Amino acid sequence: MNENMNERFALAADAADPCDRAGFLIPPAPSGQAPYPETAYFAGNSLGLQPRNAAEAVRAELDEWAGRAVEGWFTAERPWARYPGLLRADAAALTGALPEEVVVMNSLTINLHLMMATFYRPAVDRTRIVIEDTAFPSDAYAVAGQASWHGLDPAATVVRLAAGDVPAYLAEHGHRVALVLLGGINYLTGELLDIPGITAAGHAAGCVVGWDLAHAAGNVPLRLHDWNVDFAVWCSYKYLNGGPGAPGGCFVHRAHLDDPSLPRLAGWWGTDERVRFEMRPELDHVASADAWQVSTPPILGLAALRVSLAAMAGTGITALRARSLRLTGYLESLLGPLSGPVELITPAAPARRGAQLSIRVTGGDAAALAERLHLRHAVLADVRRPDVIRFAPAPMYSTYHDCWRAATALATELNRDDLLHPSTL
Numbered sequence: 001m002n003e004n005m006n007e008r009f010a011l012a013a014d015a016a017d018p019c020d021r022a023g024f025l026i027p028p029a030p031s032g033q034a035p036y037p038e039t040a041y042f043a044g045n046s047l048g049l050q051p052r053n054a055a056e057a058v059r060a061e062l063d064e065w066a067g068r069a070v071e072g073w074f075t076a077e078r079p080w081a082r083y084p085g086l087l088r089a090d091a092a093a094l095t096g097a098l099p100e101e102v103v104v105m106n107s108l109t110i111n112l113h114l115m116m117a118t119f120y121r122p123a124v125d126r127t128r129i130v131i132e133d134t135a136f137p138s139d140a141y142a143v144a145g146q147a148s149w150h151g152l153d154p155a156a157t158v159v160r161l162a163a164g165d166v167p168a169y170l171a172e173h174g175h176r177v178a179l180v181l182l183g184g185i186n187y188l189t190g191e192l193l194d195i196p197g198i199t200a201a202g203h204a205a206g207c208v209v210g211w212d213l214a215h216a217a218g219n220v221p222l223r224l225h226d227w228n229v230d231f232a233v234w235c236s237y238k239y240l241n242g243g244p245g246a247p248g249g250c251f252v253h254r255a256h257l258d259d260p261s262l263p264r265l266a267g268w269w270g271t272d273e274r275v276r277f278e279m280r281p282e283l284d285h286v287a288s289a290d291a292w293q294v295s296t297p298p299i300l301g302l303a304a305l306r307v308s309l310a311a312m313a314g315t316g317i318t319a320l321r322a323r324s325l326r327l328t329g330y331l332e333s334l335l336g337p338l339s340g341p342v343e344l345i346t347p348a349a350p351a352r353r354g355a356q357l358s359i360r361v362t363g364g365d366a367a368a369l370a371e372r373l374h375l376r377h378a379v380l381a382d383v384r385r386p387d388v389i390r391f392a393p394a395p396m397y398s399t400y401h402d403c404w405r406a407a408t409a410l411a412t413e414l415n416r417d418d419l420l421h422p423s424t425l
């Protein structure tokens, strides 16, 4: 262990580099065994913690519902009919988009299908969809579903590649590729891909390029507009702290917004909001990502997300990333010297990763190890079976002391000779 493996060092770092931890509800430690009352939470890459003001924001809309009922669509303090627009500026700021390029709606995989309904247009000799070999399963299912929907054989249509092999594949076979769809940050390894570089390589080959930003939104700075990304989707329950099942986000580049003839799975929420309730038989096109909205938005979910996005945009993604680099770098410095049956599989270069560090448990049971970290030490990281444990210090609320607790808990458990025999748990 190195000299940073010292509780006083961690506490001093927290005093020097604070965050608004008080703005979040930190889960209590699960048992009386841990010396600390709060969980050291590292699963913000799966479900971010609850902002302290989320309940009040939801309560306000419940009160509007109680007090105004249907009138709330137009007369509430924040009229529900225009509620999604309240989140637009902050979502755009966090993703480097023009306001009209962003809409908050649905959840990620639904948005992915809506985007592919427009942007996956297989032609006779250009049908392929490129994804990563370690793509999140839902993305793999979605692209296979799209291939089938178009009457194509998914096995012959979907090409799964290591992310590093994508540019070379596009240079050689790009003329056969209709869509490149990659995760901006890989959910398993935490690797941050070269989003502008791969987007440019896809465009050079004539492909549409879309991104799944589930692990990137609110984690790293993005410049989706400047990078000429065609479309992107993300969820809001991870680093954006919007709550379980929070409405996700969708980006469509300005270059695609003026074309009413683009095919889409339309619905009345995609018509011009100024005439939506005139019940016109034809849809009135709007030159914004709103055009991809389909149906009535979930106001209670949007309410919690609204205050969370506002807090994050208020801090700013640049400041968040700067603290994230320091925090994750500190955790890495503590985990690096760990011995035993574990290896760090996240890229070492800070520019090639976000907040998350993933360790592969090579000689033991990852799920059993994660369970011990939780039950014995109140350190909550998550497992991606079969053998990866993910630690994500989220810069909005995670502390250096959390990192110190994770590393000391791991060191303790890895030094126990029963790790390879989880039945002794």
Ligand SMILES: Cc1ncc(COP(=O)(O)O)c(C=O)c1O
Residues within 6 Å of the ligand: 107, 108, 109, 110, 136, 138, 139, 183, 187, 212, 214, 215, 235, 248
């Ligand atoms: C990388 C990635 N893509 C897609 C999804 C699926 O998101 P949703 O359930 O909101 O469709 C997740 C969920 O965790 C994810 O991590």
